[in-house]
Amino acid sequence: MKSNVGGADKIAxxxxxxxxxxxxxxxxxxxxxxxxxxxxxxxxxxxxPAYTLLGVNTCKLKK
Structure with a gap:
């Protein structure tokens, strides 16, 4: 599973x-x-899982 929830979204x-x-x-x-x-x-x-289906990602991108 690749992380797709981050920051304020996670806390909320x-x-x-x-x-x-x-x-x-x-x-x-x-x-x-x-x-x-x-x-x-x-x-x-x-x-x-819903974010995966919708193509949403609230994690910061790693550079």
Whole structure:
């Protein structure tokens, strides 16, 4: 897997994922909060399958 998630995108994914999971654990939102696992995982692994399909890359290019 080639990294395609970087910078602010990575931080935003981790924060949003953690918040959604936290809200699901506390019961503020229902089971749908567990969808936060997806952005959390893509942020931690620096890879998003949807970005690959769409041809998007937010990582800085190595020179």
């Amino acid at each position: 994914r981790i924060v949003v994922g953690a918040v959604l999971i936290g809200l699901a654990l506390t019961g503020v939102i229902g089971v749908w909060g567990w969808i936060g696992v997806v952005p959390l995982a893509t942020g931690l692994f620096n890879f998003c």
